[in-house]
Amino acid sequence: MNPRRRTLLLGAAAAALARPALASDWPSRPIRLVVPFAAGGPTDFIARLLATPLSQALGQPVVIENRPGASGNLGAQNVLDGEADGYTLLHNTVGMQAVNPLMYPQARFQPARDFVPIATTAAMPNVLVVHPARLPVKSLADLVRLGKNSANGLTYATFGAGTSPHIYGALLQKAAGFRAVAVPYKGSSPALTDVMAGQVDFVFDSFTTCIGQIQGGKLRPLAITASQRSPLLPDVPTLKEAGYPDVDLKYWFSLQAPAQTPKAVVERLRAAAASAVNDPGYIAALRARGAEPMATRPAELVAFVRNDAQRWTSVARGLGIRPE
Template identity: 40%
Template sequence: MTIAASPRRSLILFGAAAIGSARGARAQPAAPRFPSRPIRLVVPFAPGGITDILARAAAEGLARELGQPVVVDNRAGAGGNVGSEAVAKAAPDGYTLLAVGPAVMGISKPLYGRLNYDPDADFVPVGLLGAQANVLMVSRRALPEPTLPALLAAARARPGELAFASSGSGSLTHLTAELFAADAGVRMVHVPYRGSPPALSDLASGQVVMLFDALTTALPLHQGDLARIVGVATRERQADLPDVPSLVEAGFPSLDVPNWFGVFAPAATPGPIVARLAAALAEVTESDSYRALMRARSAQPVTLGSRSLDAFLAAERVRWADAVRSSGAQPG
């Protein structure tokens, strides 16, 4: 999966040194040690999803690293914007953080147009939690030969007729399907659902032909032979599906689009505090126990290659803004 985990950073200790003058001026008081009280980690989605699962594992590790409780606060609503806005407007002191991914940091601004906060300007990245692959599924009932070549042949033979599902208009699954259709040069009909479960249900029954969804929720239908996973929307193949090609290797260069997750702080948070949080988070996400949890959830470390985290996030904003504009997606 192409997104390179940041190298292990040394723990940065900071504090305000007493400053004296040659005239014997009284020393300034030392700044309080950070953190000196509990930290709140906001997840702007309901409990139980992959963002929530990784955030809770990270919170447990951060509490050990920082010596203070880290409490996960689920504040769902408006596609992640309710909780994200709350963090954007929180005091920039390191005690309120946000766990989120491209739904907010790439898609929300171009999708909603007007927000009460700016996802691009109101946050500073602390670090990445990991990523989970999205996969392309084809309904066995809708397409008797549920393969990628058969799907492409049917879509080209019947332009504008085949229907694909998503978990909502403007969602990551919707826009990934639009990127796929653009790369393939086909036209299909978008059928948005309120979340993944009803979309998966209609895929299994043959009401729609294809769906992009997270690997963990797609696997039961694949294993039950109700639908087939025919491609993985990452650069490399996945360990859970070694025989399924990545869509990049299958000839779809835009389809390296895993769902990544990161931790962010309000933009004006002091640099030393962000550095302290970043160093602690790196210790957590590189630990054996955290890596084991990711493997159990079909998630992987995020790899940035030669890019910085800031460069990666900038590229994500451009990618999803282009996808929203070209698809004409509207908030669901």
């Protein structure tokens, strides 16, 4: 035998022995679901709702582990640093998939290359909100008019460069032709505090984290980033209805596994996740907080994640989104 061929065959055999064999009884122990953001946010909220029906479908506990940092990159890297055996999963966002590679070019991984999608889990609209007394506007048209007539422009809160509040705010300025300065915060809570204190003029916040203040009259909603109005806010128009269809990018979440996960495990995970995402209790709990159930057929899943992430990447590049 050719010495080079013999070396290659021996190397392949050694690599195969080094990989853990797929147990026929998989899963035989709990599944760790990493949420790469702090507890209480929308990514965490959806993951915790999903954990119950997913656990029932798999016959094993699904344990949530929060590992925040670097806009989700620390948690993603933690998943990749473990075994690709189906026992550690990631709850991802379109922002992590599409915008993080622009924001963190030094990252050791590439989402599209190093992860495989298991299922889309939900879509979460953002709501454009202002303080009802501190900013004299009652509609998006009023806000745009105020922005155009303001000598210094408006201000809007973000959760950092490249986050959905930043992208939505930048898109609205571009589409409507007014100027607003982005003011970065570490999350929804401090951003909403300053909107309600009049320190910043507006914010695109996630539905789940601001619906309570809206219903309590502390915030005024002007528009939502969704394809149709929310039953929780039936009088609030979508951005498309308000005349800005190009601002309506769907912000979705997905369950993902390391790309080297055995194909048989990926297929079983996809079947279990499909069952969980279509669970009536899960869907009802999402809708009660303004989220949208989002089930994508396995045959269309990889193409959807790739194509929609590329759309977000194109938008972020067009807006000049860069690391701060």
